[in-house]
Amino acid sequence: xxxQPSGFRSNLLKASLAVLLxxxxxxxxxxxxxVKGLEIIAPASPGGGWDQHARTLQQVLQNQKLASxxxxxxIPGAGGTIGLAQFVTAKKRTPVVLVGGQIxxxxxxxxxSAVTLDQVAPLARLTGEYTAIVVPTDSPIRSFGDLLQKFKxxxxxxxxxxxxxxxxxxxxxxxxxxxxxxxxxxxxxxATAGGGELLASALGGHVTLGMGGYNEFAPQFQAGKLRAIAxxxxxxxxxxDTPTLKEQGVDLEFVNWRGVFAQASAKPAERxxxxxxxxxxxxxxxxxxxxxxxxxxxxxxxxxxxxAFLKEERSRIEGTLKEIGLVQ
Amino acid sequence: xxxxxxxxxxxxxxxxxxNLLWSAIGVTVGTAVGVLPGIGPALTVALLLPVTYHxxxxxxxxxxxxxxxxxxxxxxxxxxxxxxxxESGSIVTAIDGHAMARxxxxxxxxxxxxxxxxxxxxxxxxALTFVAPLxxxxxxxxxxAEYFALMVLALTTVTAVLGDSLARGLGSLFLGxxxxxxxxxxxxxxxxLAFGVPELLDGIDTVVVAVGLFAVGExxxxxxxxxxxxxxxxxxxxxxxxxxEDWSRSWKPWLRGxxxxxxxxxxxxxxxxIPTFLSYLVEKRLAKRxxxxxxxxxxxxxxxxxxxxxxxxxxxxxxxxxxxPTSATAAIMLAAxxxxxxxPGPTLFDSxxxxxxxxxxxxYIGNVLLLLLNxxxxxxxxxxxxxxxxxxxxxxxxxxxxxAYTLNNNVVDLxxxxxxxxxxxxxxxxxVPVAPCVVGLILGPxxxxxxxxxxxxxxxxxxxxxxxxxxxALLAVAVLLVAGPMVxxxxxxxxxxxxxxxxxxxxxxxxxxxxxx
Numbered sequence: 001x002x003x004q005p006s007g008f009r010s011n012l013l014k015a016s017l018a019v020l021l022x023x024x025x026x027x028x029x030x031x032x033x034x035v036k037g038l039e040i041i042a043p044a045s046p047g048g049g050w051d052q053h054a055r056t057l058q059q060v061l062q063n064q065k066l067a068s069x070x071x072x073x074x075i076p077g078a079g080g081t082i083g084l085a086q087f088v089t090a091k092k093r094t095p096v097v098l099v100g101g102q103i104x105x106x107x108x109x110x111x112x113s114a115v116t117l118d119q120v121a122p123l124a125r126l127t128g129e130y131t132a133i134v135v136p137t138d139s140p141i142r143s144f145g146d147l148l149q150k151f152k153x154x155x156x157x158x159x160x161x162x163x164x165x166x167x168x169x170x171x172x173x174x175x176x177x178x179x180x181x182x183x184x185x186x187x188x189x190x191a192t193a194g195g196g197e198l199l200a201s202a203l204g205g206h207v208t209l210g211m212g213g214y215n216e217f218a219p220q221f222q223a224g225k226l227r228a229i230a231x232x233x234x235x236x237x238x239x240x241d242t243p244t245l246k247e248q249g250v251d252l253e254f255v256n257w258r259g260v261f262a263q264a265s266a267k268p269a270e271r272x273x274x275x276x277x278x279x280x281x282x283x284x285x286x287x288x289x290x291x292x293x294x295x296x297x298x299x300x301x302x303x304x305x306x307x308a309f310l311k312e313e314r315s316r317i318e319g320t321l322k323e324i325g326l327v328q
Numbered sequence: 329x330x331x332x333x334x335x336x337x338x339x340x341x342x343x344x345x346x347n348l349l350w351s352a353i354g355v356t357v358g359t360a361v362g363v364l365p366g367i368g369p370a371l372t373v374a375l376l377l378p379v380t381y382h383x384x385x386x387x388x389x390x391x392x393x394x395x396x397x398x399x400x401x402x403x404x405x406x407x408x409x410x411x412x413x414x415e416s417g418s419i420v421t422a423i424d425g426h427a428m429a430r431x432x433x434x435x436x437x438x439x440x441x442x443x444x445x446x447x448x449x450x451x452x453x454x455a456l457t458f459v460a461p462l463x464x465x466x467x468x469x470x471x472x473a474e475y476f477a478l479m480v481l482a483l484t485t486v487t488a489v490l491g492d493s494l495a496r497g498l499g500s501l502f503l504g505x506x507x508x509x510x511x512x513x514x515x516x517x518x519x520x521l522a523f524g525v526p527e528l529l530d531g532i533d534t535v536v537v538a539v540g541l542f543a544v545g546e547x548x549x550x551x552x553x554x555x556x557x558x559x560x561x562x563x564x565x566x567x568x569x570x571x572x573e574d575w576s577r578s579w580k581p582w583l584r585g586x587x588x589x590x591x592x593x594x595x596x597x598x599x600x601x602i603p604t605f606l607s608y609l610v611e612k613r614l615a616k617r618x619x620x621x622x623x624x625x626x627x628x629x630x631x632x633x634x635x636x637x638x639x640x641x642x643x644x645x646x647x648x649x650x651x652x653p654t655s656a657t658a659a660i661m662l663a664a665x666x667x668x669x670x671x672p673g674p675t676l677f678d679s680x681x682x683x684x685x686x687x688x689x690x691x692y693i694g695n696v697l698l699l700l701l702n703x704x705x706x707x708x709x710x711x712x713x714x715x716x717x718x719x720x721x722x723x724x725x726x727x728x729x730x731x732a733y734t735l736n737n738n739v740v741d742l743x744x745x746x747x748x749x750x751x752x753x754x755x756x757x758x759x760v761p762v763a764p765c766v767v768g769l770i771l772g773p774x775x776x777x778x779x780x781x782x783x784x785x786x787x788x789x790x791x792x793x794x795x796x797x798x799x800x801a802l803l804a805v806a807v808l809l810v811a812g813p814m815v816x817x818x819x820x821x822x823x824x825x826x827x828x829x830x831x832x833x834x835x836x837x838x839x840x841x842x843x844x845x
Contacts, residue, residue, distance in 0.1 A: 046374030078529035165517030200596035206471035
């Protein structure tokens with residue numbers, strides 16, 4: 001025999017639930033804004049920048065009680081476009097966000113990706129890294145001026161070592177060439193897997209110069225093995241005396257940013273909730289502390305600003321890739 | 329002497345019961361992830377990073393080092409028993425290791441792998457302690473031209489695995505080279521042979537191909553023959569201990585493998601596969617019975633297994649002395665250093681001697697713990713082979729499929745695994761060796777990238793390969809390795825012919841004289 005709950009009983013249940021909820025709201029306050037069962041997709045292998053951002057977001061969201069049951073999923077491949085494609089098409093019952101960055105923009109065009117960032121909703125720009133141009137300490141090139149002289153005289157004689165083809169470093173190399181009046185298609189760019197491989201070819205003097213995040217090279221500057229001849233930031237980085245590109249006559253700013261996106265299909269309320277959670281993350285001391293440790297620079301932009309920034313960034317990157325000749 | 333004092337202090341740090349416990353946890357977890365398909369040490373350390381946030385950095389790194397070394401030990405287990413290499417460093421092990429297992433010598437294969445790993449790990453750790461800075465200085469001399477020459481040298485390994493038919497062996501090699509072309513070309517960012525499938529843009533994973541060719545292909549083949557032929561029995565035959573002969577055939581390959589593995593591991597683009605290939609080649613060339621290679625030669629397990637463990641220690645040399653991450657695991661360890669606010673790089677030895685030396689000391693201890701953990705496990709692992717054939721093979725298929733999926737969480741990898749598995753089945757039916765295919769797949773793309781990089785830097789001047797001394801020397805060795813045996817064989821044939829002729833003459837002379845008698 002089944003017992004049907006009487007109308008009275010179910011009403012009582014609802015009422016008591018409502019009271020409980022109200023009480024909870026009063027007592028716990030902001031804890032109610034907790035995002036449940038959040039999934040963070042890192043479209044890269046464990047260990048890289050996107051993965052580290054995903055895991056740091058997970059850690060801070062959890063510790064600040066902004067979300068619970070958070071999972072990080074790695075979907076590596078093709079400059080993040082595999083993860084992006086799965087993110088766009090995924091149908092989930094719980095909220096899901098995607099970590100991404102500048103490299104994705106280039107990868108979308110060079111890989112002729114079927115999905116683009118038009119199909120996701122920007123949540124926030126999080127951090128950025130400025131690019132340093134480095135030479136071995138014993139290189140005959142002592143300054144950015146020396147480099148430009150060599151580059152203008154014979155563009156092919158300067159080999160630019162950097163990360164993957166069509167990635168941030170090659171785009172910056174193209175932008176610099178254009179700014180100093182050399183055909184970007186003439187840049188002799190040597191793509192590496194980045195990280196250790198790039199560092200080794202810069203240290204060993206196998207390429208004329210190396211390009212990469214300032215912090216990746218910082219220990220080598222201190223040890224006197226590499227010298228930074230330019231940095232792509234608007235002003236000199238705090239605590240360093242590396243001159244900016246702007247100071248040296250190249251009117252260019254370039255930041256390798258990373259951000260987080262929501263699904264375009266997410267309901268406005270859910271999107272709002274996620275935006276608020278991320279805003280609280282970046283305001284927390286824990287986040288600031290981690291940024292300091294990792295050498296990431298706070299480049300937070302809320303959703304609307306980030307969206308506008310993305311539009312501009314896309315046209316700049318797509319234009320440069322065409323000029324370099326990587327995209328027709 | 330300073331180094332010894334510092335190392336001694338490191339041992340004091342690592343031998344505290346608390347840190348010893350973390351080392352034990354690390355090696356156990358490491359062995360487990362080495363055995364499990366699809367989970368590598370990089371992912372494990374990445375997963376553990378947030379958990380270890382509140383741990384002492386020294387203890388955390390002692391654990392990470394244990395995981396790293398442990399995974400290298402565990403990787404050979406599935407190669408030998410199931411013919412399913414879990415990571416690219418143990419692909420070569422599968423060739424003869426699994427053949428040994430089928431002959432009932434799985435225990436000896438596992439033992440020589442474990443002891444060889446211990447010997448190599450310990451010697452390489454000693455090298456890491458004393459000559460790391462020197463090693464790294466040499467490593468930096470390697471530019472694209474030198475790497476290309478090294479890849480060419482490693483490619484000569486193919487001559488050791490070609491099998492009886494040159495045409496079939498080369499066919500297999502070219503299939504591997506073609507598979508290696510799939511994906512985005514690194515220098516231009518253009519897709520090749522991807523046929524519009526985005527999942528192919530990053531190329532085909534070598535582990536998926538190796539597992540497909542070796543494990544899936546083999547299983548399908550056995551299944552197809554099972555009904556007509558009596559199954560071969562291959563649990564444990566005789567003693568599970570290594571015989572005197574096993575020892576005497578193993579110790580030299582261990583040492584030679586170490587000698588190859590450590591320096592190549594220290595190269596920023598060296599990796600763990602190349603020393604295993606070279607070790608296989610060297611052992612086959614030096615072996616008294618080279619015909620046993622491919623059919624369960626213990627040298628072919630001992631050498632490559634030592635080489636991949638030594639290369640694991642080699643990877644730590646540039647990481648600790650320069651802050652240069654040269655493998656996925658090294659990259660995530662670098663991230664871990666940063667999490668603790670430590671400055672990895674040239675200054676780490678001075679700024680955090682306790683941590684660095686504690687970690688190096690823990691590598692010695694971890695090696696001992698791993699041997700203590702793995703030798704008794706050998707007896708347990710070989711019991712796996714007692715499972716009735718159909719179940720075991722079904723298990724291998726499940727295990728391989730699971731492993732291929734968890735590598736990238738990608739269904740396309742499963743399709744690749746099964747297509748390659750069918751190809752592997754076909755190759756077995758047609759008696760085409762599968763090993764050259766894997767060699768081509770791994771080395772082809774590496775060689776191509778370095779070749780094009782070298783030419784880009786030299787602006788198209790191909791003479792860089794012979795004007796750079798290291799590159800020229802490596803290429804010369806490669807030519808010798810290929811041409812040497814050919815010349816020898818030719819001479820031998822000439823000598824045989826001469827001998828035949830002499831014998832024939834003699835016989836003729838005799839036959840001529842016999843009637844006169």
